[in-house]
Structure formats: structure tokens, C-alpha cells
Amino acid sequence: MPETDPPMLSPTVGRRWLAQEIRRLREAAGLKQTDVAKRLRCNPTKITHLESMRTPVGGPDLEVLLPFLGVPVERVEWYLRVCDLAREKGWWDGDRSIPDWFSLYVGLEAGASEIRCWDTGYVTGLFQTAAYATALLDNPGAVEARLRRQEALRRDDPLVVHAILDEAVLCRRIGDAGVMRGQLDHLGALAEMPDVTIQVMPFDAAGHRGHLGSFKWLGFPQEDDPGAVYLENQFGGWFLEKPEELAIFQADFADLVERALPEEDSAALIARRAEELR
Template structure:
């Protein structure tokens, strides 16, 4: 059984709450902590390599999301990096959680390059997305996803990702859709009506904000293409921006890069009609295809 999105939690530390943790988010958080501790100690990666008696190329692994550090190496690293003694067990427990398998690991319907996004999305606390071509995956109906993907396994995986909206601490989503997304006919009139009705229903749920950028809005930064920002519950984490094209997906995580996306998204949200007016536009488009 893979990680379901409700069982794994960061161990409790006095004065903190244990946020839900997907293994992928755990690996990301642990990698950030190792890098933070190393930089605070004034050490280079080569210094750490000497302490672990390993090839310098291997020392990039502890600071990598894709190749998590092992428990034995972490036990050696933490004192060397100056981690407080009372936090050592916390870090080791996170290491154990981070090495668990998520339901997306090994799923053949999920490309390797997309698996990282699925894992991070499963443990994100907030997502902000701008979409120009299709309804964002978290908001797709089964019929719409089937028309897009024509792959039952991929459809099942996409619908399973939507479980994040039904967690005990549900994912907060702010989506801005280009009006073209509402008008593009995919799968026939019935599928189109279904997805518009579904969007209308989602728009009324707590934690979900849907805005539609109308054709007459004029020029805006959203014309640069679809993108998503994933926010995480760990304090001080700026989140990550996810971009995708025909060849795969990649992340922008430097604070200055994330800040540009945040500014562009805020400007688009200010330009687009309110969530209430957008819901009215979605309902209007749904009536046109009945």
C-alpha cells in the first residue's frame, strides 16, 4: 500500500504542529534542511564528502529531492552540521517517512518526469495555477480527462490526485483560467457541459477560488504560458513553480524566481473578474451548450 495522503505526518516537536507529509515533500524538506545546516556551518559540499568518506559527486545526493539521504549517513551528518541534539530524532523520523513509497511511485501511467510533481502536489498545502489550454487536472471530470488522455490508467491517476481536495486539511487552490478553456470543445457537448457544471460546483467550495480571464482583458503576463506554484506547510519555504512542455516538466525554486511568479499571478488575479463574476461567466457558458 502506498502513501494515502492522511497517515504520514512530521513527528511532533514541542511548540509545533505536525503537518501532513507526503514522502516527496519530506525528501524536499529534508534536502532543504541539510543545505541550510551546511551553509549555516560555513561548510562546502566537499567538506561534507570528506566527513562521509565518499566521492564528492555523491554529496549532492543529501541535498537532492530525487535521491534522499539514508539514515546512517544522516546520523553522521547531523552532528557534523551542528544540528541541535534534541532535533536529531526529529530529522531521523522525517528521513524514515521520506523513504516511504507514495501511491504514484511505480505507477506506469505516470511518466517519471511527472512523478515528482504528483508527489509534491500530494503534500502541498496550497496551489496557485494559471491555465491557458485545459482545465487544471485537480478540477477535471472523469469524462473530460478521458477525452484528453485516452489512457484509463492515466485518468485514474489524475482523479486520484484530486483526493487532496478532500483531505482532513484540504488543499487550498486558487486557479485562474483563460476564457478559451471554457470555450474549447473537447469530448463533445455533454463532456463540455459536465466540466462547466463541475467547475461551477467547485467554485462554491471553501478553499477553492476560480477566476476566469476574459477575452477582453487585454494583454497580461499570463500570455507567457500555463504554470503552477506549489506551497508547502514548512515555515520559510517559498514553494516551487512548476512548468511543463512537450518534453517534460521542471521546477523553479530560487526565491527570486518564485517571487516573479507570485507577482505575475497577483497582477493577473487583480485584472481578472472576481470569483463571483467568474462563476456567473462559467454558468453562462454552460447554458450556451445545453
């Protein structure tokens, strides 16, 4: 266990790390969730929720749980400090413009070190201009929240983003011609940033699994964290974290990278689409 706090760019990521750490410690101790539940005198469902991040772990539970899981007494204070940091509120917590089901994603996005995304409908939220987001959302609060999320691209340790956009995204008119031209110009500028990679999947690309829908993979700075895949539909969003699930989406993204236009060709296509709107 390192002496310093684990890399934690948002409280949400801290809560995720603690949930994973509880599961890791329990499995390393050879204990079942029912064993831990007996020690905490609670229903086993609570342990399931603690390890899946549905319920954030509190200091009192940690003080009982950690020694039981084999953590030396002198190290408990370190975990409690991490717990305090993880229980702080992010700017997205309680923001009425952000649905409850989406708040978790925003918190994880704010603390991610890398994002790989495939988008078939619209320009990914991190790349949207204010005018494009306004035309798309028609909700000032939601637009402000979306633009604030983009601060992750400008932090001292910037978020690394590899985005693949379906060519239809460049053609689908959101707002008037000026809005779309501004958005496409913005994509061109973003593509020049060292931590941003943008590729376009052309209409004439051979068949690929991207037709199954958009998705995002979020990577985190914690060592050995495999990341999570985020999916969304009309009913909300959900995360996939099982190794076999992650492997499928990692393979799908690698295939999309190969089939999409290279960066320079993608930038040229984006520039041509913008020029057509002048």
C-alpha cells in the same frame, strides 16, 4: 527545532524538507559542500544531489552527517524518524500510468498546502471530471491517477487552490457537448467550496504576461518554505525554486488576479458557457 514531526502530507514533501534542512544546517555551520563530502567520504556531487532532492538521504548518512553539522546527538533520532517517514512509498510511486518525470510533481502536489495555477490550454487536472479527462487522455490508467490526485481537495486539511483559467479553456471543446457541459457545471460547483477560488481571464483583458504559458506555484506547510513553481512542455516538467525565479512568478500571478474577472463574474461566465451547451 520542534519536537514534533514537521507537517508532512506526503513522503515526497518529507524528502524535500530533509533536502532543505541539510542545506540549511550546512550553511548555518559555515561549511561548504566539499567539507561535507570529505566527512561522508564521497564525491561533492552527491551532496549537491542530496540538497537538491535528486538523491534521497539515507539513515546511515544522516547518522554521520547530523553531528558534523552541529545537531545534538539526542536529536539525531528525531531526524531519523522523519527520514523513515519520508522514505515510504506514495500511491504514485511505481504507477505505470504516471511518467517518471511527472511522479515528483504528483508527490509534491499531494503534500502541498496551497496551489496557485494559471492555465491556458485545459481545465487544471485537479478540477477535471472523469468524462473530460477521458476525452483528453484516452488512457484509463492516466484518468484514474488524475482523479485520485483530486483526493487532496477532500482531505481533512484540504488543499487550498486558486486557479485562473483563460476564457479559451471554457470554449475549447473536449469531448462532446455533454462532456463540456458537465465539466463547466463541475467548475461551478467547485467554485462554491471554501478552499477553492476560480477566476476567468476574459478574451478582452488587456495584455498580460500569462501569454508566456501556464504555470503552477505549490506552497507547503513547512514554516519558511517559499514553495516551488512547476512548468511543463513536450519534453517533461521542471521546478524553479530560486528566490528571484519565484518572485517573478508571484508577481505574474498577482497581476493575473487583478486582470481576471472577479469570482462572482467568473462563476457567471462559466454558467453562461454551460447553458449555451444545453
